[in-house]
Amino acid sequence: MKFDLILSGADVVIPRKGVVEADILITGGRIAGIVERGTAVDATERVDLTGLTIFPGAVDVHLHLGHGNDISRPRVPSDAASETAAALLGGVTSFIPYVMSAEPYENFFEELKRVTEAGARIDFGFHFIIASEAQLDSLPRYIQEFGVPTAKLFMNIRGDEGKRLGLPGIDDGFMFRLLEKLGKLGGMLCPHPENIEIGWALTARMREEDSEGAGGLKTWNAARPPFIEAEAIRRAAYLGRITGTPVYCVHTSSREALDAAFAMRREGCPVLIETCNHYLTHDVNSSIGLAGKINPPLRTADDREALWQGIASGTIDTIGTDHVHRTMASKQGGIWGASPGCPGLDTFLPVLLTEGYHRRGISLERIAALTAANPAQIMGFGGRKGDIAIGLDADLAIVDLEADYVVGPETRATDAGFSIYDGMSLKAPVLHALSRGRFALRDHQLIDDAVGTGRYLARRLPPCSPATNKQ
Template sequence: MDGFDLVIRGGDAILPGQGRTACDIAVRDGRIAAILAPGEAAPAREEISARGLVILPGAIDVHLHLGHGKDISRPRVAADADRETAAAARGGVTTFVPYLMASEPFETIFDTVVGVTEQGARIDFGYHFIISTEDQLAGVPAYIRDYGAPSFKIFMNNRGGEGARLGLPDIDDGFLLRLSEAAATHGGMVCPHPETIELAWVLRERVKAADPDGRGGLATWNATRPPFVEADAVQRAAYIAHTAGAPLYVVHTSSAEALEAALRHRRAGARVHLETCPHYLTHDIGWAGGDMGKINPPLREAADRERLWQGLIDGEIDTVGTDHVHRDLSSKDGGIWAASPGCPGLETLLPVLLSEGHHKRGLPLDRVAAVTAGNPARIMGLGHVKGAIAPGLDADLALVDLDAVWTMERADVVSSAGYSIYEGETFKGRVRSAFVRGRPVLRDDALVDAAVGTGRYVRRRLPAG
């Protein structure tokens, strides 16, 4: 056998179908070449020790917004990708798939966006397209076929001028139906932002009249867009997509009601994949951080949080994505009514699941690997190259110290957001090193500067059926 480029020795890896397994991992040409018995002879140009560490497949974050400053639509300069992929590496994320937002046809900007991202990216990436115009809808077949981008977000709440904040036009359920039909015909998937905005308008008017200064903070915001607003849109999207024959990927499930609505359609035969986010697993309307926690959908009640954890443990929820937004803290100024929604989350993805999930709630490590790597890869069309520690797949790895206890401080934040909703929180479990295609992007807690510009665009194709 020819020598290997790298052998990682002495760790326990989370292997598909086997769970936690003591083994050595051999890498050649950026891919996993062999899973070796501990200490097995294997000539290599480099060996590193993972003694005392657990090796997870690198996390794949399939829900985030990569923008420029307060503009979340797209990266404009290489530094945008540099900062956010650095944050990703800290969180054990070795591939991410941001949502690309525009009012023009994506074919007019795609090459530029990919080029800018590749100039700064430390990790691999894809893109979803947010479909909002007739020209974009007409481009769906080409986006799937020629761009390797088969997943399409739609803001179900963009009605009555609601999309103007994002520079997008109004749409309706007829547009959702036509997008679902196009996805079904050409091998795509629909990813709705599920909120019935007409209901939210009525509630917002009532709540604002009762609390014009927003003194109720996160509870007030939740009251304007309560769980049934989310659940109604989830059941509507699932019904429409199922009727059209398209798979549905429900983003940022935040409430027990929305989860149950999706599960009813899944049990009835619809292809419904479910995602939640770390902030819905760890924060609720009682959080002391106040307006910093304004998000859409809103943070919910503690009971919703625990129901989502149970869904994650039981396998009802398929993935955890960060919905990372890297607007800086000034975007939260002006009180709950004026603050911009969204928060950063890339650099705490695996730490949250290890600390709050594995250690506190018994979430098995193979479930951590499934919801952060295996399922996102399979569902989003990356399973041919990523998502597991197995020969032939990219050597994307996160080496974690399960017993490391540490506290998140604002000074530690890498993202250009410059803050975290986890400041002051103590975690148990830390990403020590991360590798993308066998090259280090994080090594012994330190970011690797040489990784800048080495990330590559990955074309995706959804699994049949």
């Protein structure tokens, strides 16, 4: 048999198993074989990757793909082109952005797919943010027809809090009814967990103490502290148990929130736990200014280390970026006026390999599980993405584990125009990335022909077992 492509000479990271010396055979965009290094086979193209390491392409299941400073959805193909380019530089070969709207998604779903596919360099899915009665009524169609089984709920959108995002307010009754429907339809809730009523009280208090926001990231953390995150996680997870609906805890930022999620899991709640790179690398003392204003806030060094412990122990299931590609212009107005969020796609795998593997000794297979196998399986990409196995899409990220580089404009592609890692020295640059067997990044250069090759993938979730938390 003649194969399309052989990747030879590299070490291959198999999630949950280990690192093997093997050559990868690719045909028709899929992995057709994993053979002993140096095996004689016939192929149209052979690429020598001696000295490099092949990972399953990362699957980022938490990001916001928007247009300019509007994070609700992509409006033109270049929105997808720039941010999927950023994804490839970070080793991400598929992703699932959150789409946000106050109107029913059926009103623009086909246009959303068309615009994103026209610019995307990688495959993608969508999550829908559910905030209205009309959207709640259409949930069966979203799950069964559109293949969008995951719904985000901003638990902090109460009263007028959602006005800046164009969303109506919700309450716990709405969340309960959403959980009921998701449970019956085989869906999953991804709540943004904050008790905003307490947040309002603490924000008013902090504004009195620090009206100019001179305390910066410390002030922001004090206004929205870990306990309001932890309380909301417990509430959502408990209602998830009552309704039989899995709850995916997005962007877990603190020791207290992690402990709350794990405690609810021990009580039998079907809980899955995600954290994000910025919580693993930065804290309230980081000298990044307003670029570091994020929701939930950056926490303390102790919180950061607790998250690393959760990664090492297996408590945390996935890592995402929570990528937001607003520019620094959105960060005007001090800590009280700046928009929350920061980009994270361009540096995703290198940050984790630098801080996790090189600095803390987290195994390569554990990092591959957190960034690829687990999110793919949990979010309904399993059997297509997230692993290196025969029959799966040949979505691969190839890094030089020992090389160093400095993050800057020449290493970024996001149209945000900045990174909280700018000026930092990282290891393990992504030199090559393949999407369905085609190079979309080669020798650290983006391939122009990859634009428009990404495709929308409908999803269906596997069963979630609260007893083992394995899917």
